[in-house]
Amino acid sequence: MLLSKSCVYGLRAALFLATRKDGEYTPIKGMSEKLEISFHFLTKILQQLTAEGILKSYKGPNGGVKLTKPGHEVTLMDIVLAIDGPKLLTECALGLPGCGLKNPCPLHDKWAETRDSIRDMLENTSLTDLVRKGIEENLRLTDDGDFEDLLRI
Amino acid sequence: MLLSKSCVYGLRAALFLATRKDGEYTPIKGMSEKLEISFHFLTKILQQLTAEGILKSYKGPNGGVKLTKPGHEVTLMDIVLAIDGPKLLTECALGLPGCGLKNPCPLHDKWAETRDSIRDMLENTSLTDLVRKGIEENLRLTDDGDFEDLLRI
DNA sequence: TTATTTTAAGACAAAAGACTCTGTAATTAG
DNA sequence: CTAATTACAGAGTCTTTTGTCTTAAAATAA
Ligand code: SF4
Ligand code: SF4
Numbered sequence: 361m362l363l364s365k366s367c368v369y370g371l372r373a374a375l376f377l378a379t380r381k382d383g384e385y386t387p388i389k390g391m392s393e394k395l396e397i398s399f400h401f402l403t404k405i406l407q408q409l410t411a412e413g414i415l416k417s418y419k420g421p422n423g424g425v426k427l428t429k430p431g432h433e434v435t436l437m438d439i440v441l442a443i444d445g446p447k448l449l450t451e452c453a454l455g456l457p458g459c460g461l462k463n464p465c466p467l468h469d470k471w472a473e474t475r476d477s478i479r480d481m482l483e484n485t486s487l488t489d490l491v492r493k494g495i496e497e498n499l500r501l502t503d504d505g506d507f508e509d510l511l512r513i
Numbered sequence: 514m515l516l517s518k519s520c521v522y523g524l525r526a527a528l529f530l531a532t533r534k535d536g537e538y539t540p541i542k543g544m545s546e547k548l549e550i551s552f553h554f555l556t557k558i559l560q561q562l563t564a565e566g567i568l569k570s571y572k573g574p575n576g577g578v579k580l581t582k583p584g585h586e587v588t589l590m591d592i593v594l595a596i597d598g599p600k601l602l603t604e605c606a607l608g609l610p611g612c613g614l615k616n617p618c619p620l621h622d623k624w625a626e627t628r629d630s631i632r633d634m635l636e637n638t639s640l641t642d643l644v645r646k647g648i649e650e651n652l653r654l655t656d657d658g659d660f661e662d663l664l665r666i
Numbered sequence: 667t668t669a670t671t672t673t674a675a676g677a678c679a680a681a682a683g684a685c686t687c688t689g690t691a692a693t694t695a696g
Numbered sequence: 697c698t699a700a701t702t703a704c705a706g707a708g709t710c711t712t713t714t715g716t717c718t719t720a721a722a723a724t725a726a
Contacts, residue, residue, distance in 0.1 A: 362515060362606045365684065371607060387702065401685050407704065420693025421701045436620075453515045453631075454524060456654065466646040467589075470634045474627060478606075481623045493619040501609065518714065540672065554715050560674065573723025574671045 362478075367443040369397050370405045372501050374439050375494070377415070378431030378487035385417075385424035395501060405443065412442040432488035440482055449479055515631070520596040522550050523558045525654050527592050528647070530568070531584030531640035538570075538577035548654060558596065565595040585641035593635055602632055 363371075372395050380386050388406060392399040406425055409415045414434065415425045427434060440448065453471050494501070516524075525548050533539050541559055545552040559578055562568045567587065568578045580587060593601065606624050647654070 361604065361608070363608075368608050372609065385702095389702080398685060400687070403703070404685090404705095410703085417703055418693080419691075419701085419703045421695065423693070423702045425703080451514065455514070455516075455521050456525065464650070466638060466642050467634060470630070474630050474634070477623070477627050477630065481620060481627070485619060489619050497617070538672095542672080551715060553717070556673070557675095557715090563673090570673060571723080572671085572673045572721075574725070576672045576723070578673085 362448065363440060364444050366401075366405050367440055369395075369402060370409060370439050370443045371436060372397070373402060373406060374409070374414070374427070374434065374487055375490055375501060377425065377427050378434070378491045380426070382430065383426070385422065385426050387424040409439070409442055414438055414442055427487075430488075431491060432486045434487045435483050436485050436487075436490075437479070437482035449475065515601065516593060517597050519554075519558050520593055522548075522555060523562060523592050523596045524589060525550070526555060526559060527562070527567070527580070527587065527640055528643055528654060530578065530580050531587070531644045533579070535583065536579070538575065538579050540577040562592070562595055567591055567595055580640075583641075584644060585639045587640045588636050589638050589640075589643075590632070590635040602628065 373391055376391055376395060377386060388403050389399055391397075392402045395402070406415060406417075410417045410425065413428055416428050417423070417425045452468075453474075454465070454467060456465060526544060529544055529548060530539060541556050542552055544550075545555045548555070559568060559570075563570045563578065566581055569581050570576070570578045605621075606627075607618070607620060609618060
């Protein structure tokens with residue numbers, strides 16, 4: 361897999377948070393139930409995002425987490441970097457030793473192209489982009505629910 | 514990582530075999546030393562390739578493994594499919610549940626493009642292509658050796 | 667035949683990734 | 697103040713991947 365499972369879960373959660381009203385803290389428990397992700401595991405992942413400054417958290421009743429910035433200012437790349445780190449952009453698909461720009465194999469150019477295409481996609485897509493499209497086309501974040509569901513909570 | 518480590522090792526070994534003379538069996542032991550891959554681990558990987566018909570093997574003195582077909586008829590995709598299976602081509606990068614062609618997220622088109630580009634690259638590159646380029650531009654298959662080395666053995 | 671060289675097969679071990687559990691600290695409501 | 701609710705922290709478990717080891721089977725050579 362291109363992205364780790366943690367990373368995909370983090371993306372799902374971030375999308376979920378982008379559907380909530382600004383300023384409101386959303387408890388992780390409810391999120392984990394809606395998204396069908398283990399509560400403790402999701403907690404751990406969101407702690408990373410909090411540590412990276414992508415989320416703000418608040419303890420106690422009415423506490424939870426929320427996006428630090430509005431959804432249209434958060435790109436998928438922000439989440440991926442926070443959870444999986446930069447290896448996606450730096451590592452080569454084949455990973456033949458001793459090669460690279462100075463000494464490329466025949467795949468190098470094509471792979472650089474592919475990698476750039478992935479990077480562009482992640483950098484140029486914001487959470488809000490996905491939420492909007494999700495609502496328009498009824499994309500699900502879970503197996504059974506839909507976006508309408510999420511907005512109604 | 515896009516490809517598993519086993520798969521990368523398999524590709525390295527297949528490239529190595531594509532440098533050898535047709536018809537000669539190459540012992541895995543020597544290969545593992547040249548490529549700096551654990552002998553037993555490499556054996557296991559090459560057994561898969563043998564089971565898939567990509568390699569032929571022969572036991573006993575002067576035995577070893579060799580490519581079933583000439584190097585220019587073996588694509589990188591052949592190796593990848595044999596070791597990592599088709600999930601690279603079927604799985605989505607994000608893996609959001611419940612979506613797909615019928616119900617695409619905004620990434621779907623771009624991702625399909627990316628995936629096609631990876632597939633084309635793997636399908637249209639033969640072992641011989643890489644070996645030729647490797648010789649021309651002195652690509653290494655190991656940290657210290659070079660292609661000249663391999664050809665001299 | 668006997669010793670040697672080689673792959674085949676499968677059990678075993680270590681490391682990494684994915685997930686769980688238990689307890690603690692902060693915050694609020696009553 | 698007390699009890700409830702929430703995130704935080706870290707240890708612990710399960711699974712998959714990666715890698716090691718041992719033994720068997722096939723082939724050859726002497
Ligand atoms: S030359 Fe480039 S594409 Fe080819 S193996 Fe090296 S880093 Fe990867
Ligand atoms: S719509 Fe396509 S690209 Fe988007 S998450 Fe689903 S399968 Fe992946």
